[in-house]
Amino acid sequence: MRYYSIKDLEQLSGIKSHTLRVWEQRYNLLAPKRTETNIRYYENEDLKLILNVALLNDNGYKISKIARMSSDEIKKEVLTLTDKSLTYGDQIHALIISMVELDEERFEKIISTNILRMGFEMTMLQIICPFFSKIGILWQTGNIHPGQEHFVSNLVRQKLIVAIDGQIYSGGGKKFLLFLPQGELHEISLLFSCYLLKSHGHKVLYLGQDTPDEDVNAVSEIHRPDYLLTVVTSSPAAEHVQRYLNSLSERFPASRILISGYQVLSQDLKIPSNMKVMQRLEDIKDYLTTLTNVA
Template identity: 70%
Template sequence: MSTYSIKDLEQLSGIKAHTLRIWEQRYNLLAPKRTDTNIRFYDDEDLKLILNVALLNDNGFKISKIAGMTYLEMKEEVVKLTEKNLTYDDQIHALTICMIEMDEDRFEKVLSTNILKIGFEQTMLNIIYPFLSKIGVLWQTGAINPAQEHFISNLVRQKLIVAIDGQLYKGGGKKFLLYLPEAELHEISLLFAAFIIKSKGHKVIYLGQNTPREDLKLVHRLHKPDYLMTVITTSPNSQEVQGYIDNLSELFNESEIIISGYQIVGQDLKMPKNVKALHYIRQIKEYLEELEAEFQEK
């Protein structure tokens, strides 16, 4: 079971810590536990409760009414709400509850409903990515356990693979080689990039996670792609990434290289002439549209 500080609850629910304390005192909504050293903490049940409370409160339920509900009554109202047209933040709350409860069926239903309403691309950009960003911070600080993070990542990954398979290549366009460096396993952004690239009519050669350098060189030599793309989240680390980029530029100087990820965004790095850094994954679509405009001009 995970444990959370009141600041963790604030970050996940969007409810200010000050407000949580008032609700705690006035309505007995939460009952924090204490460590042996008298430090307050909350558990998974507290987090699920406050996420339900936040979603109901955001949708017009008065806190006094919510406080009088049983947990089951709250959950039933939340299920009804998530099947309607809710805000992106509400959907993120619903997915967070699914993560805490490890409820695959409910997670699948929330995602599928949004994909039908707003499409796969907008669901990724406006719901999945903000959701992953929110839980990623807590996972790094230990507030969310690895099992919960892996549970969600695998479900999202499955959705992405199905969506990519649905984009049939009809010939033409440019050739993109996508891969992750050795020891790099964070694949979701690269999969989403593959989906966007294929949806724009380009050919994707996808090598995926943990690609050995020699394998990359072999495939590059065989297919001669116009573009090489990678995402660096953890490997190589911040001390090694500049050297890695420089080496990549030299090895594949006949290709344009697109690079993104945590070790790239906001870092003081010098990009070689044939390397383009994307600061947000949504920029891949903008980048492709710019390329298309250039092709038309020529």
């Protein structure tokens, strides 16, 4: 069973630890257990409850009213609210609840509804990517279980592959080589980059996850890409990232290298001259508008 500290609940729900303690004392909203050394901890059911409570509270429900509701009533109210709410924040919050509960049907419904409402690209940029950005940091810091992250990643990955298959290359544009470093398995950002590039008429050579350096070298030697694009989320480790960037720059001096990911963005690195850091996926989309010769 997964256990959470009050700080974990704060990071996942957005509710301050002090507020959670007040709610515990005043409304008996949560009943934390304690270790033998008297340190409080929370279980999955506590996390699910507080995520639902946070969503209702953010939408104007008074905590005194929420505290009088049963767990089933709270969950029903949340489902009704997220079905009607059009705000990005509420939709992202609903995805987090679905992830914690491993509720595939609910997760799929939220994504599909938003795709129908505002299109695939906007759903990715405004809801799914911010959602992954949040849980990516939580995963890095150990606040969510890797199984939860794999659960939602595979559901979104399926959507992305279908969307990519629908993009037909008709010639022209620039040539991009996409890959993840050896040991890197977090593929969502790379897949969405592939979708963006193809939808803007560019040629994509997609190598995917965990790509050995020699494979990148071999494909680059044959196809001579204009651009390389990669994402460093967890591999290489933080202390090796600068060396990795320097190596990429030296190996592909004739290519422009676009790079992003937690390990790059969270450090003060010296970026080689032929490399550009993408802070957000929107930056990739914006960068594409500056390129010429697009089919």
